Amino acid sequence: MIAQLSLWQGATEHVPLPARLARVYDLTPNEKYFAVRFEQPMPINYYPGQFVQVWVPQIGEAPISISSAPDGSDFFEMAIRRVGSVTGALHAMREGDRVGIRGPYGNGFPVEELAGNDLLLIAGGIGYAPLRSLLKYALLHRERFGRVSLLYGARSPQDFLFYDELREMRRREDVEISLTIDRPADGWPGHVGVVTTLMSDMALHVPRTYVVVCGPPVMYKFVLISLDKYRLRPERVLLSLERRMECGVGKCGHCQINNQYVCKSGPVFDFKTLRHLPEAFTTV
């Protein structure tokens, strides 16, 4: 895994940097897009798969995945589901409103290690938010990667994040996008079934493939079972995990899986590490 970048200039381990919502729009009935720009202009470096702590004054902080890839622009993007008090407040905010940002935190995807390989991204629901950062990165640096494909499952057609962008991408020759919805819906001409049903007739060049998975907790187990027949080396299966995170710097304790701090050693883990952690895939 790659080393952690130093924190964005000016932020201490608990004090956020002021930023403004540069653009906000609806992605789905429950999820919104947010582009964020710091008030003090600065180069924004991060790894795909890292996350930030977003602070709404008088409400609190929430850990949110970065959905964009670092491309030299002065903002970064997030896809946020309205699910708690902070995300609820964010959904009520408008372009130009201020938030605080701490980060970037976590290890992110090991892009140097992934270079030269095929990428199979498997996303479920809001799990596409961090995977989009890797997909965008791979497309920005297209020559560094082999085959790039995305399998993405959502509950219904209107639940896909960045649906228009995905449709655009489907026209490209150099990336394969497969979408599926859980149950049949009017006007949906595509695949129906959970995301693992897209994997049944999938041909992989196993020795040079990395599989990268992010979705709801229940999804991982089924994806891993479906991947079993390919006999991928466990270090070639990467999973980005969700946990409660408060400090982001490996102190507050909330995000631990057995002996691992997800905010420091994760959120991206390879299966070689996770298969020895009984708490990784259970919600007991």
Added chain:
Amino acid sequence: MPLLKVTRRQFDDFVAAVARDYAVYGPVVKEEFSGRAYHVFDAIDDPAEMVIYYTWTVFSPKKILMPQYEELYEYTVDDFRCTPKLDTTPRIIFGVHNCDMNAVGLIDWVFMQDTPDSYYTARRANTLFVGVNCVPDADCFCRSVDWHEVKEGFDLYLHAVDDRLMLEVRSARGRELLDRFARGERASEREAADLLEEEDRRYRERETLKMNTAAPNLPMLFTASYESSVWDETAARCVSCGACHLVCPTCFCFHASDNPSEDLKGGKVKRNWDGCMLRPFAEVAGGEDFRYTTPARLKHRWYRKHKYLFQRVGKSFCVGCGRCGRECPVAIKPVQIVNDLLERL
């Protein structure tokens, strides 16, 4: 380094003298209840209030270095200004037992390496510790976890046997303090040796080895015991009240919260002690709880102490102070858990 023989009066004068430059804390009697005294660390106004012989305090000195509620920063909404407040008050904490000093060393490791915590570091760098030998009870087990001796941390140490008191220098800062403020008489080698021997004899008489295995075996025991029936059986009594981590000197997990001011023009972001025995500790916004059951939480807490953190620092993260066992409303005893695991291996 010779010990300095002091009378209680001279010791109190020393405390009063350092109080001019430092905020002084020490063990005092909080209240008497059911015929016994409850001790706590508190600010010392009158040195005579300070208790030298005691078994345990409700909270360890952790509460001074990492207050239960602590402001991280104050903010104003209009200009979005965030002002962190670091506490650099010079402090001296008297009357600290070896287990509690070692616990501070472990918390130092947590908060002062690998993204150091500014708030803790500011307090810790300005805090001196004066140790005192202890009066163990049946719940103490520092020898079992090999934390009965302090290698580093103390600045001074008060050896106390009945009315014989001797101060020992343990650091350069302690030396300076003693030279500046303490009056007493240099103890002869014989006097010092007699006192230390009697101190040790009394300690060993009370503090017997209670765990049925040596401390270095704990990670191995825990590796072998993940599926042990001990967890479900012990957790069946647990009421998840969190008293164990509330009084634990090495529990350091916290929760941050936003506290708007009454005029809503700003507020304070604070953190407070939190712990993995409380049900929502690992719950995420979507409602998934990654440690929903009591056995899972109880197990996690003890794997942290005796395996996960043990393997990172090379010793148990439990210092054997016995507080969790004393405060547990259903008498879950830390030594018993280990001995039960051993029995069912």
